[in-house]
Each structure stands twice: as structure tokens, then as C-alpha cells.
Amino acid sequence: MPKETGRKVIASNRKARHDYTIEDVFEAGIVLSGTEVKALRMGRASLIDGFCEIDGHEIWMHGVHIPEYSQGSWTNHGPRRKRKLLLHRDEIDRLESKTREKGQTIVPLSLYFLDGRAKVEIALARGKREYDKRQALRERQDNMEAVKAIREKRDR
Template sequence: MGKKAQQPGTIATNRKARHDYHVLDTVEAGVVLMGTEVKSLRLGRVSVVDAFATIDDGEVWLRGLHITEYAFGTWTNHEPRRVRKLLLHRREITKLEMRVHEGGLSLVPLSMYFTEGRVKVELALVKGKKLWDKRAAVAERDAKREIAREFSRHVKGRRR
């Protein structure tokens, strides 16, 4: 009997990132983890809200990611907010580094998920939104919701 292929399952998403930033480009990266970190991730004990990535000496590092200590771990347990290395091809790293330094952009994780038993992070190249951009996005979302509501009422033949 062969090994059963695991469906990619989302561990955590950073919903706040899409509200606070304009997403310009995304890239998938692997994450270097310890054993107890993977066990905590399988239990969904992670927060990507405050996480960001930096490029130091040609390597990409994920900072601010909080993976809760594994409850059944011993002295081999991991540090919850340690800096974790991201795995990318050299070509991707240089391209991201050029865009970050020239345009004042940032690298923010959008989501973490399992793919074939490995933990991946969707890393986004982002530019910060201004306050009025956020207000416009909320107003647009509310308008779309109201249009959909009115259309639904019209289709069902109801009036206000």
C-alpha cells in the first residue's frame, strides 16, 4: 500500500494583512522548523498576525511568528517567537531583495499551510495602505454587500 497523499490544509491566515496592505506579489516559501513546532502547527497553535520577513546576507528570515510551545514537549521544546529561516531559490531572493530596497516595500506572510506533509508560507510583497485607502475598501465592501442583498430581494420578489 502506498503513502496517502495529504491535501494541502491551511494552518493559519493573516486576514489583517489584506486590510492593512496592498498586495503586489506573492511567493511560496518553505520554513525550517523543529519537531515540536510541526506538532504545534498540526494542532493549529500559531499566530501570523505580527509576523514579517527580512532579508539578511542573502537569506530570508521570518520574524514575529508565534508558534505556541507543544504541550507534551519536554526539554526539547522550542522558543515560541524564535527567528525562522525561509527556503527560497537564490533567484527569488535577489528579485525580492531588489524590490524591497528600491520601493520601500515589505514582506508579510499571508498564510501558512501544509503541502505534501511540508509546511509552506505564502509570503507577500506589500505596500502599506493609507487611512483613506482602508476607508474606501470598507465602503466598497459594504456597497457590494448591499447590492447583493437588493438583488436577492428582487429575485425572490420581496419588497422592503
């Protein structure tokens, strides 16, 4: 059987880009059990309530839902257990110093397989206020209307 290549996205957290201003992005490995990997290969996961926490020079991901593997036995995993992330020490130290600032947090953006290995894309993010969210939606809508007007003028 040939080795898996490329990037296969399992789950993405689109709401995080709406709720947070993304400042820096990191790619991390995940420590998983066998049944979790099988459940991910079936394409089932949810990052909606996920967040990361640094505890004693280790980074842990909480709230990510990977459902139990349907053919699993007593060795099945807990769907919302905390999972250790694998990053270089200097990256963890940088994240730790940044998250001490007010309003900074670490959120998972996407979960994917890269060349057969499970990876998660995490971001250092700052929470948006309600008016920031409305302004971002308004800007996106204005850009879409401008592109539409240009397209209509060009087609005439």
C-alpha cells in the first residue's frame, strides 16, 4: 500500500476566524490513541469549543470532540479528553509569554493529516468585540458588492 502524501483536512474552525483576530499560526503534532486516529480517518471531528492551555512547559488541547470509533472495544477513547500537542520548546515559550497578555488565547483552527500524520493548526488570537465583528462583516460585504459592480460593468 503506498504511503499517504499531501494534506487532507478533517475539520476546520471557521467560527474562530470570526470571533478572534489571528496574530500568529503554528502547526503542531497531536498525541493520539489508536481509536482516535481511526475515528479521524473516517473524517469525524469538531473543533468548535476547542482551546489550548499551557501547563508546565507542555501545551494541551481541550474541548475538541473526536467521537468514539464505532468498531472500537473497551480500548475506546473519551470523546472530549484533553490531548497533548507537540511543539518545539521555543515555540511553547513564545506562546506562553504572549498568552500572559490580556485578551490573548490559543485556539485550534484546523485538524488535518499531513503525509499520514495527524496535525493541528493552532493560532495565537485576540478576542474581537461585537463592533469589530460587525465591521469585518460590513467590509467583506462592501468588497463583494464592489467586485459584483465591476463584473457587471465589464460584462456590458
